[in-house]
Amino acid sequence: MPSTSALFPRNFRKKYPVxxxxxxxxxxxxxxxxYLDASGQAAVVSIGHGVPExxxxxxxxxxxxxxxxxxxxxxxxxxRLARRLLTLAPPNFRHGGRVYFTSGGSEGTETAIKLARxxxxxxxxxxxxxxxxxRQSYHGSTLGAMTVSGNVARRAPYEPLLxxxxxxxxxxxxxxxxxxKFPECxxxxxxxxxxxxxxxxxSNVAAxxxxxxxxxxxxxxxPPDGYAQRIAEICRSRGILLIADxxxxxxxxxxxxxxxxxxxxxxxxxxxxxxxxxxxxxxGAVLVxxxxxxxxxxxxxIFQHGFTYQAHPxxxxxxxxxxxxxxxxxxxxHVQPAAEILRTELSVLQSHPHVGEIRGLGLLxxxxxxxxKSTRQPFPKKDTIADRIRQATLxxxxxxxPTQGCVDGxxxxxxxxxxxxTISPSECRLIVSALRSALQKVFPS
Numbered sequence: 001m002p003s004t005s006a007l008f009p010r011n012f013r014k015k016y017p018v019x020x021x022x023x024x025x026x027x028x029x030x031x032x033x034x035y036l037d038a039s040g041q042a043a044v045v046s047i048g049h050g051v052p053e054x055x056x057x058x059x060x061x062x063x064x065x066x067x068x069x070x071x072x073x074x075x076x077x078x079x080r081l082a083r084r085l086l087t088l089a090p091p092n093f094r095h096g097g098r099v100y101f102t103s104g105g106s107e108g109t110e111t112a113i114k115l116a117r118x119x120x121x122x123x124x125x126x127x128x129x130x131x132x133x134x135r136q137s138y139h140g141s142t143l144g145a146m147t148v149s150g151n152v153a154r155r156a157p158y159e160p161l162l163x164x165x166x167x168x169x170x171x172x173x174x175x176x177x178x179x180x181k182f183p184e185c186x187x188x189x190x191x192x193x194x195x196x197x198x199x200x201x202x203s204n205v206a207a208x209x210x211x212x213x214x215x216x217x218x219x220x221x222x223p224p225d226g227y228a229q230r231i232a233e234i235c236r237s238r239g240i241l242l243i244a245d246x247x248x249x250x251x252x253x254x255x256x257x258x259x260x261x262x263x264x265x266x267x268x269x270x271x272x273x274x275x276x277x278x279x280x281x282x283x284g285a286v287l288v289x290x291x292x293x294x295x296x297x298x299x300x301x302i303f304q305h306g307f308t309y310q311a312h313p314x315x316x317x318x319x320x321x322x323x324x325x326x327x328x329x330x331x332x333x334h335v336q337p338a339a340e341i342l343r344t345e346l347s348v349l350q351s352h353p354h355v356g357e358i359r360g361l362g363l364l365x366x367x368x369x370x371x372x373k374s375t376r377q378p379f380p381k382k383d384t385i386a387d388r389i390r391q392a393t394l395x396x397x398x399x400x401x402p403t404q405g406c407v408d409g410x411x412x413x414x415x416x417x418x419x420x421x422t423i424s425p426s427e428c429r430l431i432v433s434a435l436r437s438a439l440q441k442v443f444p445s
């Protein structure tokens with residue numbers, strides 16, 4: 001039956017309830033049904049739903065100034081939020097770094113690609129333009145962001161439109177692309193960048209982009225110690241910029257402001273989004289290290305790029321209000337204890353014959369489902385295991401984030417858990433209870 005909706009949906013074969021209210025870790029639909037948001041709505045919501053202080057701050061800002069174009073004005077909310085981000089960033093951003101605000105993560109990736117290209121123009125290296133990335137990565141849905149993404153399924157329909165700048169092996173210990181084990185592997189997946197640069201024309205590579213913790217595509221895959229450091233070392237030795245895509249893993253989600261800080265690595269550019277405004281406004285940001293800023297200031301002084309709604313006063317006011325709330329309630333410090341409770345509760349699932357691995361860092365967690373636990377063999381794609389788990393947990397009023405293709409882009413099922421930082425122990429137990437019920441429904445024998 002045709003829908004009466006006027007909206008163009010993500011899926012014409014799916015019926016969507018209408019969300020009307022949020023309350024902490026819960027979303028309520030128009031029928032009064034309550035859903036526990038175990039995924040933070042794609043790892044977006046960090047402070048919880050329905051926090052009135054955020055709405056008040058946005059209303060106050062809009063009553064004073066709703067919009068001013070950045071070709072003519074800066075605004076105080078944007079300036080304040082930029083300073084706050086830089087104080088949380090690695091040391092190479094804190095003195096002379098700058099922030100470029102966008103309306104979301106995909107725009108952030110587009111901005112980083114252009115920044116990398118123009119940085120090398122300003123630095124007298126006009127041949128450098130390619131941005132290399134990893135297979136099984138995801139950096140956004142615009143064409144530029146899709147070009148550097150390695151998510152097979154999302155790229156497939158648009159392949160004729162996408163440039164091929166090069167992808168290296170993913171860092172995924174559970175399904176190592178080299179069939180090795182850490183630490184005997186010598187971090188071969190990091191050295192694959194050197195191998196790629198040796199076999200291709202490294203002189204035209206501008207940057208390497210990676211997710212410090214791979215979010216949706218691999219289900220919170222955490223690199224082993226030494227991986228991020230080795231990647232940074234290779235980039236430095238080749239004159240290549242390092243871009244850390246922290247759109248999903250940043251803003252405290254892993255227990256530190258930025259996931260890259262777990263390994264004391266200083267990238268040249270950091271991308272953030274999602275949690276920066278906790279979903280209260282469309283907002284993303286590109287943090288630019290001081291040496292890149294210096295090249296622009298000493299060079300042309302003009303960045304040939306822009307968006308109408310960049311550094312939007314109301315959106316950045318929302319970001320500041322979210323920061324205020326995080327600081328008032330010490331929510332960054334709440335992540336690790338909450339994560340430990342959730343991981344402890346989830347551990348009862350590990351013995352299930354089809355739960356392959358529970359992985360992640362902080363409140364960015366993934367659960368992978370396998371057909372054969374000893375061989376880590378995935379289920380056939382047609383079995384749609386991840387989506388069936390999603391539906392079964394939804395039947396228990398718990399929202400999860402399913403993805404298929406983590407093994408090779410087509411096979412491999414996992415769900416992502418990324419609840420708000422305010423998740424309570426009792427809510428953690430509800431998540432696990434729903435998952436246990438889902439496992440019984442999907443795997444009845």
